[in-house]
Amino acid sequence: MISKRAQSVSPSETLAISAKAKELTRQGKSVVSLSAGEPDFKTPQHICDAAIKAINDGFxxxxxxxxxxxxxxxxxxxxxxxxxxxxxxxxxxxxxxxxxxxxxxxxxxxxxxxxxxxxxxxxxxxxxxxxxxxxxxxxxxxxxxxxxxxxxxxxxxxxxxxxxxxxxxxxxxxxxxxxxxxxxxxxxxxxxxxxxxxxxxxxxxxxxxxxxxxxxxxxxxxxxxxxxxxxxxxxxxxxxxxxxxxxxxxxxxxxxxxxxxxxxxxxxxxxxxxxxxxxxxxGNLEAVHTMRDAFKERRNFVVDALSNIEGVKCFKPSGAFYVFPDISHYLGTTSSNGTSVESSTDLCMYLIEEHGLAAVPGDAFGEPNGMRLSYASSMEDLEEAIKRLQKGLQNLS
Known part of the structure; x- marks a missing residue:
């Protein structure tokens, strides 16, 4: 019944990680998710007002x-x-x-x-x-x-x-x-x-x-x-x-x-x-620039924090709201609980299951030595995420 075309397509791994984070949260576990590529800001008001007017005008x-x-x-x-x-x-x-x-x-x-x-x-x-x-x-x-x-x-x-x-x-x-x-x-x-x-x-x-x-x-x-x-x-x-x-x-x-x-x-x-x-x-781009400036502040924090974690390499990206650190130092390690980390997918599953941190493995993006962290989150969440990442990596040897 299923076409070859449908069989050739893999589901989105970013959505899979997000779903895993939501499921663990529903189970009552504390999860900080840096997996979604979604700004944590509200749509600017003048845009919302235009939509409300369209609704009220019967458009x-x-x-x-x-x-x-x-x-x-x-x-x-x-x-x-x-x-x-x-x-x-x-x-x-x-x-x-x-x-x-x-x-x-x-x-x-x-x-x-x-x-x-x-x-x-x-x-x-x-x-x-x-x-x-x-x-x-x-x-x-x-x-x-x-x-x-x-x-x-x-x-x-x-x-x-x-x-x-x-x-x-x-x-x-x-x-x-x-x-x-x-x-x-x-x-x-x-x-x-x-x-x-x-x-x-x-x-x-x-x-x-x-x-x-x-x-x-x-x-x-x-x-x-x-x-x-x-x-x-x-x-x-x-x-x-x-x-x-x-x-x-x-x-x-x-x-x-x-x-x-x-x-x-x-x-x-x-x-x-x-x-x-x-x-x-x-409209004007004032709200866009405000969001951009907030993302820049978060980027600087995350890159500086990652640079202080042993074995992690991260360049400072020029745009978007992601960092993609090289975590190859931790591939081929084992956690204190006996979890084997042979790939970036293994690492991200270990981090979310044992430390409540959701990130997307580089395997999903065709780069096995990396992982993606989105900083489209509050500074409070970012600070907690870095703590969990650091603790998780320290438990690997």
């Missing part, structure tokens, strides 16, 4: 499949204002979250046997989306020493006649690393020689950049625009995870193709969420 019906004209115009204006990119509203498809924009992009782009290059550590859904579309994910292992960024040499060596696309995510989930303008230009200089290779640029964390301004590949290589799909949304920067609103911006032919798939799969996002998104992009 309850289906909208255009690709999104309301008002929302797509506000996205077009935002892309010009914040990213210096020109997209006609007709080139924008609004989706039920950025994850759907990515999934439909895979379905619109990938044929059986096509290869998609995915640098590791990667967001857990990237390879699975390629599998669902019938393609072949080709992972490229990056290094801790290079802050987990793919190099031009690695990219060049990985491209084959079957390569259809490369997936880029900056700022990155799960590492928080950001590509600089020079690094993106070096990758673009390789890609310009391979016109069959498309670029999927996931920029969902663009508003959470701490030292410099966000830079996307089209800012340094506008000549790649005719084969780039830009993915973005409202969940991270505006703390709108539950509103389920994202979008893609792409060449017109590709936007039309993705829109056809959406028309048969889900149709447009919620009408109320679209009014909220329109208000988000038409």
């Amino acid at each position: 309850h019906g289906y909208t255009m499949n690709t999104g309301t004209p008002g929302l797509r115009e506000s996205i077009s204006n935002k892309l010009q204002r914040d990213n210096q990119l020109d997209y006609n509203p007709s080139q924008i498809v609004c989706t039920n979250g950025a994850k759907q924009a990515l999934g439909f992009s895979m379905l619109a782009m990938i044929d059986e046997g096509d290869e998609v290059i995915i640098p590791t550590p990667y967001w857990v859904s990237y390879p699975q989306m390629v599998n669902v579309a019938g393609g072949t994910p080709v992972t490229v292992r990056t290094s801790f020493e290079n802050n987990y960024r793919i190099t031009p040499e690695q990219l060049e060596d990985t491209i084959t006649d079957n390569t259809k696309a490369i997936m880029l995510c900056s700022p990155s989930n799960p590492t928080g690393t950001c590509y600089s303008a020079d690094e993106l230009k070096a990758l673009a200089d390789v890609l310009v020689n391979y016109p069959q290779v498309n670029i999927i640029s996931d920029e969902i964390y663009e508003y959470i950049v701490f030292e410099d301004q966000h830079v996307g590949i089209l800012n340094v290589a506008p000549e790649l625009k005719d084969r780039t799909v830009l993915i973005n949304g409202f969940s991270k920067g505006f703390a709108m995870t539950g509103w389920r609103l994202g979008y893609l911006a792409a060449p017109q032919s590709f936007a039309d193709a993705a829109a056809k798939i959406q028309s048969q799969e889900t149709s447009a996002p919620s009408s109320i969420s679209q009014k909220a998104g329109e208000a988000a992009y038409r």
Whole structure:
């Protein structure tokens, strides 16, 4: 009864860890969870007010499949204002979250046997989306020493006649690393020689950049625009995870193709969420910057604390709200209770079961020597999490 396609897909390990944390909490156990990629802030009030007004005004019906004209115009204006990119509203498809924009992009782009290059550590859904579309994910292992960024040499060596696309995510989930303008230009200089290779640029964390301004590949290589799909949304920067609103911006032919798939799969996002998104992009970014500054303070605390734990290595990420420390020192150890830790998955299961700390193993992201900690939590929770992590690691030998 189950299709081969469904059998080829693995469940999200980040959601599995979150579910484990919730189950232990229901059992009355104390759990500090740093597993979820979800801001702990409320959606800014002016956005909520716009949604309430839409409800009260009776804006309850289906909208255009690709999104309301008002929302797509506000996205077009935002892309010009914040990213210096020109997209006609007709080139924008609004989706039920950025994850759907990515999934439909895979379905619109990938044929059986096509290869998609995915640098590791990667967001857990990237390879699975390629599998669902019938393609072949080709992972490229990056290094801790290079802050987990793919190099031009690695990219060049990985491209084959079957390569259809490369997936880029900056700022990155799960590492928080950001590509600089020079690094993106070096990758673009390789890609310009391979016109069959498309670029999927996931920029969902663009508003959470701490030292410099966000830079996307089209800012340094506008000549790649005719084969780039830009993915973005409202969940991270505006703390709108539950509103389920994202979008893609792409060449017109590709936007039309993705829109056809959406028309048969889900149709447009919620009408109320679209009014909220329109208000988000038409309003000022004061609340966004306040959240970003809070994330920066938390990042500094977590990185400094991790650096003081023996055997843990952690670089200071430039964006998002994750750290991805190297914990390879503790692989191959045993706890004082006899628990064997042979992998990052073993380590994370040990930490949650014996010390009440939920983190996501690097195995889920294609990097066995790491684990992801989200600092989208209160300082109180972060302080307690570090104590539990330190105690847990001290009990391994």
